[in-house]
Amino acid sequence: MKSISISSNFTRRTEEMRAFVEPNALELRRAETERMASLGTLAAGVAHEINNPLSYVLGSLDLGLRELHGLQQLLQGHPNEELERISGAVAALGSAREGAERVRNIVRDLMDFSRATPGDSGAVDAEAILDATIRVAWNEVRHRARLIKRYAGISRVIGDEARLGQVFLNLIMNAAQAIDGDPSVNEITVSTSAEHGCAVIEISDTGGGIHDQDLARIFEPFFTTKVAGMGTGLGLAICRGIMTALGGEISVSSEPGRGSTFRVVLPFASEESASRSAVVEAPPQEQSAPSRILIIDDEPLLGQTLLYAFKGRHDVSICTSGREALSRLETDSCFDLVLCDLMMPDVNGAAVYASVKRDHPELAERFVFMTGGAFTTRAREFLAQHPGAQLEKPFNIADIEKLLGQFAASATLTPRAPAP
Secondary structure (H helix, E strand, O other), X not given: OHHHHHXXXXXXXXXXXXXXXXXXXXXXXXXXXXXXXXXXXXXXXXXXXXXXXXXXXXXXXXXXXXXXXXXXXXXXXXXXXXXXXXXXXXXXXHHHHHXXXXXXXXXXXXXXXXXXXXXXXXXXXXXXXXXXXXXXXXHHHOOOXXXXXXXXXXXXXXEOHHHHHHHHHHHHHHHHHOOOOOOOOOEEEEEEEEEOOEEEEEEEEOOOOOOHHHHOOOOOOOOOOOOOOOOOOOHHHHHHHHHHHOOOEEEEEEEOOOEEEEEEXXXXXXXXXXXXXXXXXXXXXXXXXXXXXXXXXXXXXXXXXXXXXXXXXXXXXXXXXXXXXXHHHHHOOOOOEEEEEOOOOOOOHHHHHHHHHHHOHHHHOOEEEEEOOXXXXXXXXXXXXXXXXXXXXXXXXXXXXXXXXXXHHOOOOOOOOOOO
């Protein structure tokens, strides 16, 4: 009877502890989710502020390089000191542009990883997502190990860029943090292959490994092998949840003292879904006739850059606020292209567009939104529903020429003169 009493007490205590722990675990998960959403919003806002000035930095570099290349062609065949100086300036601007492109890629990667609501699953390039992830994690990796990539050139897989990026980032960061010692000796290997109709992505490290008793629990929520303060124990649990939702698998093999290998398996996308997801870039169209372009952006330097870029080829008008644009459109709505910033302090782009649709419906189809990152729920929802073209900052001057060519090809672009 005494043993029965002990057993009953143990069962009752276990149920009491479970009743206490489970609600608290749910609260902790909810708090972590809310914290990650807040961080995502913050990251998107910072990216927006970086993308705005980066737009005119890249535009100005493109403009400077174009002018210098023109001077080089004029001076070809006449070697002199001026030509050498111009060549040096071209090289310097080229290096600056390469650096600005690296900033753009980093910001774009951060935007992908900070999405509060991941997009729908579709055909995505796993190796491109891995490359983007490596760029984000590089500062953590390079001080700890050499990174080796062994890509097999696998086909597209079924997934979502933001969620797969989250999985790969977690695994690469974990691999880096598992390594101590000489970074020239340690390695992190990222490899891809195809097995039985599925894509296999493996991330291996030469770190300390995982003990056998921990392997069975490594994907449990709130379980972590890291020291206190170094992790929440949610990362791998979230990774497993993401992989399950995508119809994939994640597993791990490890040997203490020799490192670990995390293995992600994803189904390949069908030809139909891959063709839907592929971005087909229209060839640039010749745009010989001058066009009238209206720039609406609260960054004056962006407008000035575009004004210089199209000088002598297109007629560019600049409004530095939504309110100024509405006033301008009351007397002159004859534009071939309207490039409008979405996030502006006084009258935002959505309000300008609503006014244009109401008062100048013929102009609405030539309305293109520029955005450095929609970091509010309302802005994201608006862009998702907007039927027209969008231009992500920072963009190249050639992107605008391409838009003009597309409008011309679709017969929506017609020469117009400003209203008298």
